[in-house]
Amino acid sequence: MSSNTDIDALIELMAKLPGLGPRSARRAVLHLIRKRALMLIPLADLMQTVAATARECLNCGNIGTGDICDICKDDRRATGELCVVEDVADLWAMERARVFKGRYHVLGGTLSALDAVGPDELRIPRLRDRVATEGITEVILALNATVDGLTTAHYIADQLNGQCRLTSLAQGVPIGGELDYLDDGTISAALRARKDL
Incomplete structure (x- = not known):
């Protein structure tokens, strides 16, 4: 009752x-x-x-209803560009802007010594594997502009140095800002004006 x-x-x-x-x-x-x-x-x-x-995509970490998400299955998105984001909400924010036509890699967080989050707790080893095996020519680091986000971006840049072009989102994403809270125009402009690390 x-x-x-x-x-x-x-x-x-x-x-x-x-x-x-x-x-x-x-x-x-x-x-x-x-x-x-x-x-x-x-x-x-x-x-x-x-x-x-609902489950996580085994390839990129996105949320979908199958073992491999629709983005990873879409051959048109095999452009050689891989956009690395902190969380699924950030991936969805990038998709809302409708300007990125490549594939994604969701880390599942950022490095944080205070919270005992190291590279193995994130999907950084899987990222290295994907760069080595999927013909990735550019990795776009679209991490939140926080201290932990910047630390993670620098760590990934060191790990992938020389393997592909490394870029990050351009100015327009405010320091301390999070992708999920940005408007579509800001995300679109920041992605188009990305720069080498």
Whole structure:
């Protein structure tokens, strides 16, 4: 039997989502309940489906429903350009801008001595393998302009030195900025004006 406890638990769980606090979560849950047939039931069904089928691409780390994501499967994207991003949200931000036509590599974070995150905790070894085996001619380091992002970019540049052209996003991405929060025009301009490291 359902009770307010279930609704309170749903509000608490939704409040843990990024960008939602307790008040926003309460409003969202109330809206979903009021639009039960139109939103709540389809949302619950779709969330169950995604929970069962979503997985990381074995090649690049993107999220999809198969072992290899649609971007990696698309032969038209085998341009020799590989864009390295910190997180899947950054990959999706780059895709929203619709200017990059190559493939991606998701690191899964950045190097951080304070958090004990080293190269082996990230997908840096897999990146080296991809550069060696996939005919990569350019690696674009599209990492967040934070201290950890810059440290990671320099580490990767050292690891791949001489194997391919290494570039980073141009000015326009603010220091301390994160790709997921930038508008499409800024991402587009920064990608077009990338520079050698």
